[in-house]
Amino acid sequence: MKYKVDFINSSYRRYYKRHKKEILKAIDKCFSLGNFVLRKDVLEFERKLAKFVGVKYAVGVNSGTDALKLSYKVLGCGPGDEVITVGHTFISSIEEIVHLGAKPILIDVRDDGLMDVSQIEKAITKKTVGIVPVHLSGKVCDMDEIMRIAKKYKLWVVEDACQALGAYWGDRKAGSLGDTGCFSFLSPKTLGGAGDGGGIVTDDRKLYEKLLLMRNHWNITQGALHGVQPKAPKIMGWGYNSRLDNIQAAVLNVKFKYYPAMLRRRREIGMMYNKGLKNLPCVLPTQQPKQIYQEYIIKVKDMWKLKKYMDKKGVELLIRDTIPNHKLKGLGMEYFNLPVTERIAGESVRLPIYPELTDKEVKYIISCVKKFYNHDA
Structure with a gap:
């Protein structure tokens, strides 16, 4: 069916038409220099993301889903653990808990679609290790209460802010209040790229340094990184392939201006x-x-x-x-x-x-x- 007003596709086409010259220039530069994996466009985007959210560090990864997975993993989530989140969310908030062998404990939302914080403490058990508030549709959960409870019970907090890049809770932006904040740059998002993309933000340097290792096979030597091979530590760990593509970062750097x-x-x-x-x-x-x-x-x-x-x-x-x-x-x-x-x-x-x-x-x-x-x- 041909629509007079479609739901999203015209956004992609109109944005591209308006900024085509800039976008193609950024892509052409990547190809001309052979800059495809973890090059300066990724570093530039990470700096922009950290500054925009108001945190010290940002790590580009290949999706919002992986941002959640790596955040859970870096905070120690594993078999036998329980993590409190909501059922009213995209499935990745829940499935990455399961993929790590932990158990999602789902609580309800309020009429606004956000986590009903009055249900959190009732859901906490001896196995609870963390809370995952989902900032849905551009709105932010009650982070004052969530952080109070997390501090009381010594739980980590991962903010699923994939739909809230730029939203505020008080005077702080979504993603800056928990141990980590997770973002998606999938095409339909407010800062959407040309396909998949994601990011993690944090103020914790130790988490940041470990996330850099985890997203890139613990920095083991790779041909794709010839010339910019980051140093592998003496003690290795099991990592993932979850890098934000340099071309995607270049495209996102153009869009970030607007x-x-x-x-x-x-x-x-x-x-x-x-x-x-x-x-x-x-x-x-x-x-x-x-x-x-x-x-x-x-x-x-x-x-x-x-x-x-x-x-x-x-x-x-x-x-x-x-x-x-x-x-x-x-x-x-x-x-x-x-x-x-x-x-x-x-x-x-x-x-x-x-x-x-x-x-x-x-x-x-x-x-x-x-x-x-x-x-x-």
């Missing part, structure tokens, strides 16, 4: 939705003063009917994760009782909110939703 303006435009669109959709029989998202607008999710009772109507009007909406993670067959998590998570899964509809949308397109989306509810557009 990122603050892109966040402002997303906020403008969010405000247009707030104003245009108020008083309709749908629930608008709970919003925070210093959030970012990774997504704009409305809750509707008849979401598939709305989707079908908007398709006819040429507007692509996104409905996903209608079966909550803990209810997916084969994962063995059906015993968790998460009523709010289950309810949200059956009523959430995402509207387009990429910064390349025109005001005319946003107004058309609002008009179509109003007409669906028989309100004057």
Whole structure:
């Protein structure tokens, strides 16, 4: 189906058209110099990321999923451990706990989709080692309470901030409050690259130095790193291949220049939705003063009917994760009782909110939703 307003693809094409010369120049430089693996573009991006988040160190990795995995691993997560997180998240927050032999302990979220911190202490046992708050849709969990509990019980905290790069909790940015913060630069994210990419931030130098080893096979000699081979330590460990590609870093370095303006435009669109959709029989998202607008999710009772109507009007909406993670067959998590998570899964509809949308397109989306509810557009 050809949409008048698609959900995300036009964002990629319009951004590329606008910045094509810069992007191709950055890529051409990588090829011309043979800079493909852990070259200066990665170092530059890591410096930019650390400065933007307000931390000392950043490590580029190949995905947000690996950012979580390496964070859990570097903090000692392993067989027999329990880690508290939420079911209302992308599966990687949970699956990387499982991949390390630990057990995810899922608690529910509040109506805003964020971790219900009142449930954390009840979920703590002698096996609990950490907490993974998920800053979903650009909003940030109650980090004051989470860090208080973590300190009380001597637990580590890994912030899944993959959807919150630039959002604040108080005067600090998401990702800067826990032991590590994890980010994704997958294409649809607010700072999306040309495919997969991820990053880890921390203020702990020991964690930083170990993460550098872990992402690169513990710096064992590799032909791809000829000329820039980092020194391997005398005592080796088991590592991974989880490097941020230098070409991806080069592409992201171009985009980082425009990122603050892109966040402002997303906020403008969010405000247009707030104003245009108020008083309709749908629930608008709970919003925070210093959030970012990774997504704009409305809750509707008849979401598939709305989707079908908007398709006819040429507007692509996104409905996903209608079966909550803990209810997916084969994962063995059906015993968790998460009523709010289950309810949200059956009523959430995402509207387009990429910064390349025109005001005319946003107004058309609002008009179509109003007409669906028989309100004057």
